Amino acid sequence: MKRLLRLLITGLLLVTGLVAAQIPASAQSAAPTASGTLLQPAGASLYPRAIRLQHNGAANGRILASVVSFRGAASGVGVIHESTDSGASFAEVGVVADPEAANNQGLCCATLFELPRQIGSMPAGTLLWAGSVGSNDRPMALRIWKSNDLGRTWSYLSNCATAPNDRGLWEPEFSVASDGRLVCHYADETDGVHSQKLMEVRSSDGVNWTDRVPTVQSTNGGHRPGMPVVRQLNPNFYVMVYEICGLGGQYDCVVHKRTSSDGWSWGPPSDLGTRPQTIDGKYFTHTPTVAVVGNKLLLIGQILQNANGSVAADNGRTILANTEGSFGFWYELEAPVHVPNPVNHYCPNYSSPLVGSADGTKVLQLASDFSNGDCQTFFATGSAIGTGTDTGVIGGATYRLLSAQSTYCMDVAADSREYGGRIQQWYCNGLGPQNFQFTAEGNGYYRMKGQNSQLCVEVTKNSFEPGAKIQQFACQDGGWQRWKFVNVGRNYYQIVGQNSGHCLDVAGGSTAAGADLQIWHCNNLQPQIWKLERR
Numbered sequence: 001m002k003r004l005l006r007l008l009i010t011g012l013l014l015v016t017g018l019v020a021a022q023i024p025a026s027a028q029s030a031a032p033t034a035s036g037t038l039l040q041p042a043g044a045s046l047y048p049r050a051i052r053l054q055h056n057g058a059a060n061g062r063i064l065a066s067v068v069s070f071r072g073a074a075s076g077v078g079v080i081h082e083s084t085d086s087g088a089s090f091a092e093v094g095v096v097a098d099p100e101a102a103n104n105q106g107l108c109c110a111t112l113f114e115l116p117r118q119i120g121s122m123p124a125g126t127l128l129w130a131g132s133v134g135s136n137d138r139p140m141a142l143r144i145w146k147s148n149d150l151g152r153t154w155s156y157l158s159n160c161a162t163a164p165n166d167r168g169l170w171e172p173e174f175s176v177a178s179d180g181r182l183v184c185h186y187a188d189e190t191d192g193v194h195s196q197k198l199m200e201v202r203s204s205d206g207v208n209w210t211d212r213v214p215t216v217q218s219t220n221g222g223h224r225p226g227m228p229v230v231r232q233l234n235p236n237f238y239v240m241v242y243e244i245c246g247l248g249g250q251y252d253c254v255v256h257k258r259t260s261s262d263g264w265s266w267g268p269p270s271d272l273g274t275r276p277q278t279i280d281g282k283y284f285t286h287t288p289t290v291a292v293v294g295n296k297l298l299l300i301g302q303i304l305q306n307a308n309g310s311v312a313a314d315n316g317r318t319i320l321a322n323t324e325g326s327f328g329f330w331y332e333l334e335a336p337v338h339v340p341n342p343v344n345h346y347c348p349n350y351s352s353p354l355v356g357s358a359d360g361t362k363v364l365q366l367a368s369d370f371s372n373g374d375c376q377t378f379f380a381t382g383s384a385i386g387t388g389t390d391t392g393v394i395g396g397a398t399y400r401l402l403s404a405q406s407t408y409c410m411d412v413a414a415d416s417r418e419y420g421g422r423i424q425q426w427y428c429n430g431l432g433p434q435n436f437q438f439t440a441e442g443n444g445y446y447r448m449k450g451q452n453s454q455l456c457v458e459v460t461k462n463s464f465e466p467g468a469k470i471q472q473f474a475c476q477d478g479g480w481q482r483w484k485f486v487n488v489g490r491n492y493y494q495i496v497g498q499n500s501g502h503c504l505d506v507a508g509g510s511t512a513a514g515a516d517l518q519i520w521h522c523n524n525l526q527p528q529i530w531k532l533e534r535r
Contacts, residue, residue: 034348034369035338036380039081039090045069045377046346048366049112050353055125056114056150063087063355064151065366066096066112066129067377076107078129080151086357087364087381094151096129098143106135109351113174119182120205127151128206130160130172130184139163142172142186144206158207160184161199165192175230175238177263182206185215185240187226195246196224202264215240216258217269222246225256225272227351229289230263233297238263239326241288241299244272250309251275253344255284255301257326276320279329279407279531281307284320286344287351293384294360295524296323299330302342302349314490316342316349319363321384321489323525324405328511331404331529332490336382337367347375361385385524386488393485393493395440397534398451402428404492404529406511409434410457412472413514417453420460423470423517425506435535445482445498449475456481459519464500467507470517485532488524492531496522503528 039045045067053062063083071077078096083089101107110131117124127147134140141162145154161169167189175183181202188199198216201209216225224245232238238260245253256273260266276299277283284301291298299320304312312318316339320330342349352367363384368377401410403425411426412433428434432452439447448457455472462480475481479499486494495504502519509527522528 033340033371034367034378036336036365036367036378037089038371039065039067039366039377039379040069040079040092042372042374043069043071043376044374045079046368046375047109047351048353048368048377049110050355050364050366051112051114052355052358053114053125053150055116057125059150061086061358062150063090063364064112064127065090065379066110068107068110068131072102075103076101076105076131076133078107078110078131078145080112080129082151087355087379090379094147094153096145096154098131098133098145098156100133100141100143101131104135105138106133106140108132109171111171111173115182116176117180119176119180119203120207122146122206123148128157128174129154130174132168132170132172134163139166140169142169142184144172144184146206158203158209160201160203160209161186161188161212163190165190167192171227173229175232175263177202178235179262179264180204181264183230183263184209185228185230187228194218194221194223196226197269198225198228198242200264214269215266216242216244216256216272218244218272219270220246223272227287231290231292231297232263233292233325236261237325239290239297240266241276241290242273243286243288243301250305251285253285255286255288255299257290259326276322276326276330277307278320278331279402279404282312282320282332287349289351289353291354291356291363293354293356293363296321296384297326298333298354298356298363298384300335300352300354300365302351303344311341316340318490319354319365323529328405328526329407331492331526331531333384333386334382334490335367336363336365336380337378339367339369342369356384386486386492389487390444390446390485390493391487392491393438393446393532394534395438395446398435398437399532399534400428400434401436402531402533403506403527404531405506405509405526406515408513410436410517410530412450412453415452416472417455419455419473421453421455421472423457423472425510425515425517426513441482444484444486446485447475447481448483457483459497459500462499463519464502466502466518466520468500468519470504470519488529491533492529494522494524494528495530504530
């Protein structure tokens with residue numbers, strides 16, 4: 001991919017069409033292929049980034065987006081767009097025109113960042129833009145520019161990295177560590193031993209950079225960790241996502257993640273991290289980004305694959321969500337922008353940023369795809385919390401319910417046929433104690449009747465108390481046996497007791513087989529999120 005990008009940044013995309021010719025002409029048709037609205041009416045707009053302003057006083061809430069484009073003599077520029085209506089529309093407000101990127105000198109992989117606190121002489125709210133500048137005939141550098149007027153004008157600040165040779169430096173991203181220093185994360189091809197590794201370097205003023213160290217560096221020199229993105233969930237918790245190429249097989253360029261308590265120390269660089277995946281084994285490969293939206297993390301990658309490595313049916317239209325600080329499993333949400341069947345290529349669904357609404361209920365996505373012969377960026381906003389209704393639930397159908405926390409199924413313990421039989425989570429086994437027939441009761445409420453026992457799932461003794469256990473009992477016309485299904489993702493639901501108003505919950509958030517089910521205060525966390533699978 002980096003070889004392809006090196007062609008891209010030297011302007012060949014626009015000047016000769018050489019790179020674009022490597023994919024079918026149908027993907028470059030006159031009609032847009034991705035859903036959503038074009039960010040720019042014409043010309044290339046690649047590698048989008050977006051932020052919601054939070055440290056700029058009266059401008060807070062505005063959304064700024066950047067893309068790499070080429071103007072004039074194939075000069076690479078960063079184009080800045082602004083939305084004052086929560087992402088419904090954008091207008092161009094500024095351009096970062098680095099002279100080192102002009103006249104085919106090369107520009108790629110730019111980022112956009114708002115300082116959350118003062119760094120050196122730069123106040124909170126200062127905007128930073130950085131990109132990979134340079135090409136084959138001269139050393140590359142990660143050049144940083146700053147703006148103090150909401151992206152209208154820009155001035156050069158510093159380089160956070162400069163290559164010692166003609167190999168690449170790629171994909172700069174910023175974060176602020178818990179000690180208050182600015183951190184620049186990037187992918188590095190220059191050491192001659194590792195095909196690529198992830199690096200970080202820090203600064204107290206944004207000008208002088210020190211303590212350059214690897215964060216992900218495989219013991220196999222052919223592995224290529226790249227495209228790091230870091231987000232802070234709270235003062236003492238950070239998450240980094242990235243791809244690792246060179247692995248071969250179905251996991252080539254698979255997305256990984258690591259965490260840090262201070263935003264600087266990530267553990268041994270040789271630890272490659274873990275693979276985010278859903279309870280049925282779906283995972284992303286290539287070009288991940290991550291965002292904090294409400295109480296959860298939202299993750300997107302270029303290609304969604306099934307557990308066996310095949311391309312998933314919802315490839316190009318899926319976001320993965322996690323409420324547990326990136327740990328455990330993830331669940332699926334519908335992506336606002338649909339990119340039909342993206343493949344391993346620099347344009348379709350390549351490094352798509354996500355920005356949450358202030359209240360955490362919506363998510364803005366920017367994603368690239370071919371339109372009118374150019375790689376262009378599209379945008380759209382969708383729900384970050386599902387539909388909030390019983391969308392997709394069918395009265396009279398039989399389902400099994402899988403915990404988004406543990407992967408286990410709701411189960412009648414020991415296949416009991418007795419009143420008071422305990423409801424637990426257990427290994428999914430395809431048997432009758434885990435199948436429940438749904439009877440629609442109106443207004444999104446359903447009764448769940450065990451296939452084997454013919455008894456209904458209820459709150460023990462019609463309790464309203466958090467922690468009350470779930471059992472089966474003779475089916476009755478009572479609210480203690482009615483459950484409201486609230487969609488929170490693709491086939492995922494919260495299940496709310498009618499009488500208690502509390503949610504069906506795995507006691508203690510347990511991931512152990514045999515753990516009790518109970519009702520508990522609804523908290524939008526994964527122990528209360530259930531996937532429905534029709535039987």
